Amino acid sequence: MNKSNIAHRFQQPAENLLMKIAILAKEKEDIIDLSIGDPDLVTNSAIIEAAYADVKQGATNYTAPAGSKDFLQAVIDFYQKKYELTFQQEQVRATVGALHAMYLVMQVLLDPGDEVIIHEPYFSPYREQVVLSGGTPITVPTYEKNGFQLDVEDLKKAITKRTKAIIINSPNNPTGAVFSEETLKQIAKVAIENELFIISDEIYEDFAFTEKFVPMARLAPENTITISGVSKGFAMTGWRLGYLIAPAYINQIAGMINESITYSAPTASQRAGIYALMHYEELVPPTVAVFKERLEYIEQRVAEISYLSLQPVAGSMYAFINISKSGLDSVTFVEKVLEQSGVLFVPGKAFGATGDDYIRLAATQPLELLAEAFDRLESLTF
Numbered sequence: 218m219n220k221s222n223i224a225h226r227f228q229q230p231a232e233n234l235l236m237k238i239a240i241l242a243k244e245k246e247d248i249i250d251l252s253i254g255d256p257d258l259v260t261n262s263a264i265i266e267a268a269y270a271d272v273k274q275g276a277t278n279y280t281a282p283a284g285s286k287d288f289l290q291a292v293i294d295f296y297q298k299k300y301e302l303t304f305q306q307e308q309v310r311a312t313v314g315a316l317h318a319m320y321l322v323m324q325v326l327l328d329p330g331d332e333v334i335i336h337e338p339y340f341s342p343y344r345e346q347v348v349l350s351g352g353t354p355i356t357v358p359t360y361e362k363n364g365f366q367l368d369v370e371d372l373k374k375a376i377t378k379r380t381k382a383i384i385i386n387s388p389n390n391p392t393g394a395v396f397s398e399e400t401l402k403q404i405a406k407v408a409i410e411n412e413l414f415i416i417s418d419e420i421y422e423d424f425a426f427t428e429k430f431v432p433m434a435r436l437a438p439e440n441t442i443t444i445s446g447v448s449k450g451f452a453m454t455g456w457r458l459g460y461l462i463a464p465a466y467i468n469q470i471a472g473m474i475n476e477s478i479t480y481s482a483p484t485a486s487q488r489a490g491i492y493a494l495m496h497y498e499e500l501v502p503p504t505v506a507v508f509k510e511r512l513e514y515i516e517q518r519v520a521e522i523s524y525l526s527l528q529p530v531a532g533s534m535y536a537f538i539n540i541s542k543s544g545l546d547s548v549t550f551v552e553k554v555l556e557q558s559g560v561l562f563v564p565g566k567a568f569g570a571t572g573d574d575y576i577r578l579a580a581t582q583p584l585e586l587l588a589e590a591f592d593r594l595e596s597l598t599f
Contacts, residue, residue: 238253248555248559248560250581251562251578251587252561254579256449256452257581258452259452260455261451261500263500264493267489268488272485282476283309284311284482285487287487288488288490291490294495300432309460310460311460311487312446312479314457315420315445316459318459318460319343320346321471321478322442323349325470327352330352331380332352332354332379332380333347333354333355335383336358336359337356337357337359337569337571338391338565338571339356340390340418343386344356344569353379355380357371358569361528364528364531365393365394365537366394367404372407373407380411381413381414382415386418387401388421388532390421393530394531395430395532396428397428401433405436408437409440414440415441416444417444419443419445420445420446423450423501423505424450427531447459447489447490450501451501458482510584514587514588515536515578518588519536524597525538525539525542525543526539526542534579537578538575540576545599547567547573547576548564558596560593562576565577
């Protein structure tokens with residue numbers, strides 16, 4: 218037996234730069250890892266203790282497939298309090314991270330050949346999940362000169378008879394862009410007029426520094442599928458807890474699919490998520506403040522290095538740094554920097570072809586390590 222016996226589409230798999238970097242980050246010793254968006258912060262002890270207490274009291278069985286009623290209600294209450302948005306329990310589903318939610322949505326929506334528009338640079342799993350679900354990804358580029366805002370006229374031109382959905386990610390990974398309310402309103406108008414779904418990945422909703430974050434469900438409630446979770450704002454990546462909020466008919470089918478995949482999200486994580494969402498106002502701002510301080514420091518240090526440039530970061534926990542003055546493509550640049558300085562980034566090519574003049578820096582290390590990384594970068598020449 219050999220690989221010719223596996224699915225044809227995987228016999229010569231496409232390069233997955235993000236996965237290669239993730240593996241390298243875990244396997245290579247003595248590096249400063251600024252690659253993967255896994256915060257160095259430990260989950261707040263109050264969240265851990267609340268989950269532990271519930272587990273000791275017996276929260277060790279499956280919850281209902283959609284999630285426990287307590288968790289679903291915590292999500293609903295969170296959106297009501299924070300955004301004045303009202304949802305019903307049949308619209309909400311606990312998932313094993315936000316990516317799981319995205320995969321379920323793709324499986325629900327797409328027939329072979331259906332098109333999904335993705336603004337580029339993009340979080341690379343979006344494209345792969347569209348393909349794995351039989352769809353066709355259609356990319357619409359955004360540009361640094363416009364703050365990586367999506368040009369709605371370009372969006373309109375990308376729509377065809379096969380377009381089923383638009384993926385929106387604001388605050389954005391990797392660029393740090395936060396779409397203005399006016400841009401979001403125009404996107405909503407386009408989606409409504411063309412009867413398209415908006416799949417809004419809002420996992421970085423707390424990290425909007427220069428624009429007020431606006432949930433897409435406020436602008437196009439019948440068209441929007443919201444995806445988010447507790448990983449980033451609550452520093453809970455390893456708990457693997459996300460959620461989707463969708464029209465009930467979509468969530469129902471997502472549930473049918475999910476019973477053959479994970480059945481339910483981890484019970485202990487749901488208990489932690491309940492406490493986190495109920496105490497959002499005290500738990501999230503300190504995390505956001507840490508990343509805002511780090512990104513401001515990164516902006517200062519980039520400005521001192523001749524072969525790098527960076528526009529002010531509007532949101533997220535990433536800096537999308539322009540390396541075009543180095544004369545290298547992003548993969549070569551990352552390899553050279555790693556070899557010569559021991560600092561690891563993600564090449565911008567991992568986020569689409571238009572990212573090849575950039576690297577993504579995840580601000581997931583303390584200021585002391587960031588300082589050491591930039592001291593090493595200053596010694597390099599290109």
